[in-house]
């Protein structure tokens with residue numbers, strides 16, 4: 001009873017948040033990293049939502065071996081059937097079904113009575129339980145639900161076969177005292193509660209999601225639902241890294257409760273999420289922000305140098321934040337590079353490893369010091385490409401001219417298999433002109449939704465990392481490119497996105 005279940009919903013509640021949408025392969029990649037992190041349960045998605053969602057829940061269920069994989073379902077048989085089908089291949093499948101229970105939601109959203117609500121819960125949970133031995137029931141908006149009614153809701157779910165009952169603070173309205181008291185009340189009042197796991201699911205509208213979740217744990221909850229970096233609907237969910245490190249660092253305050261999370265994987269997981277989604281981690285973000293372990297003031301630096309504990313309550317290594325800076329140089333071989341990439345979490349196939357090595361050698365000619373951050377940027381820019389020369393557009397050469405008294409011009413040559421196509425275009429700036437030339441070559445129009453450029457490391461010879469998001473009628477596609485030349489980096493990023501777009505078109 002002293003270990004709590006970490007239920008990660010980055011791929012469901014997190015992915016619902018604007019800007020965090022992931023494609024199929026990205027979701028599977030994230031799921032495998034969540035497994036490496038050691039989460040107990042991962043909510044892979046909402047299988048009924050679309051064929052794409054179904055396919056990714058299924059792919060995750062088939063790929064993940066140690067964690068439970070669950071799919072969300074409304075309290076409807078068709079949703080539960082879709083979830084059951086999608087998680088069929090999981091080593092440890094779970095069905096998660098939910099229904100709102102507050103009078104506000106019953107009256108204005110669902111337009112049903114309390115009695116109907118109870119009937120639907122009984123039907124949905126027993127239906128799910130016939131399909132899966134592990135069933136979670138969530139009472140949406142539980143924190144604003146009449147307490148006596150909430151007891152009845154959970155008693156019904158338990159009697160119908162739920163194995164976990166979840167208490168969401170759906171709109172982030174609760175305070176830690178109130179939420180702790182709610183969990184304590186339920187622990188004392190709900191008949192049969194000793195047979196199930198009680199779970200928290202707190203949103204961060206008032207910035208209290210982590211505090212509320214921890215208050216729930218103190219009051220007896222033994223599952224916490226959370227997301228990496230707290231991403232999720234509106235202001236987000238409880239941040240997993242804060243919960244896990246809070247419990248670990250202040251085990252004295254939280255009754256020596258532990259988790260199965262391998263904390264050294266935390267930083268890698270947060271960075272993978274940021275890399276995949278293109279959303280940066282705020283520098284001041286607790287646990288994983290760039291400044292979380294930086295000591296700027298002289299007094300602090302002096303203190304940390306004499307004894308780290310003066311200003312550090314946990315070590316950067318314990319969350320995987322320490323990086324070896326200077327790693328490889330011009331004379332390093334492919335073997336050394338592959339070893340270092342493996343340490344950084346990139347087990348590349350031989351084609352991609354060869355591509356990264358070629359990019360590394362060319363970078364080593366232009367840049368004196370190559371750091372882990374450079375290597376991650378190079379590897380990431382290749383992960384999305386399929387290394388399939390026959391089907392993908394690749395950059396052969398480009399010439400760009402721009403100045404303050406002329407229109408920018410770009411001449412670009414792309415290759416695809418044996419085809420070599422050259423086009424020229426003008427634009428208000430060099431990137432515009434280059435993108436227009438690419439558009440002419442691929443003969444498919446797209447809208448540029450987002451364009452961002454950043455230096456990977458300090459100094460003038462830094463790699464520029466470009467993130468591009470384009471869209472067409474079928475969807476939006478991200479691309480990442482790196483180069484010491486920002487125009488080249490931009491074209492490379494665009495080509496990753498373009499190849500994804502054309503693949504979808506096929």
Ligand code: KIV
Pocket residue numbers: 013098138139140141166168169170171201203
């Ligand atoms: O916030 C919420 O209530 C939810 C439920 C579906 C668990 O996400």
Ligand code: ZN
Pocket residue numbers: 013168170201203233
């Ligand atoms: Zn939620």
